[in-house]
Amino acid sequence: GAVVSQHPSRVICKSGTSVKIECRSLDFQATTMFWYRQFPKQSLMLMATSNEGSKATYEQGVEKDKFLINHASLTLSTLTVTSAHPEDSSFYICSASPDLNYGYTFGSGTRLTVV
């Protein structure tokens, strides 16, 4: 149980375009999902906490107008990277958990390359 599906796994886009990444909890409901970013040779950095039915909570230094999060249902959160630039190229991963004391499950990640 506790499966999280993330799509797409890889995307290459032109500078200035927007990219949407989807994160779905397949066998549980997730009122909260988390979005992380990981640059090469670095650890995962939390970008924002996605809350179903309300606004996302962004970590310090993360631009909420650039990284739009929508959590419209209990099983789906989306992250949209708007007006992407090469420095936004990274590995984006979502996670969720059916129970806060349970180990979190991660999506398979999205490798974004902006050219």
Added chain:
Amino acid sequence: RKEVEQDPGPFNVPEGATVAFNCTYSNSASQSFFWYRQDCRKEPKLLMSVYSSGNEDGRFTAQLNRASQYISLLIRDSKLSDSATYLCVVNIGNQGGKLIFGQGTELSVKP
């Protein structure tokens, strides 16, 4: 000071060796603790949760010392397939359950 700090690594060990990873955390409000494993260019996968009493899962043993705010992972009889990056992860319980990751320790097990 980073919220979660790990041995920098990399650790290069022969098959069959015992290897230990250490981790310290700074937030005393931390409520739950985990070790994750991340293979190159993949998502992290839960290796084991860490409990105050210590816990073991096959060749893996995790320990937690709340007083010292210290977590450890011991891998016995290491296999080639254990090569990965090991992430120490802390759940800051009073912040909506968000996870804080250590920078990870790379392990390479050689034949």
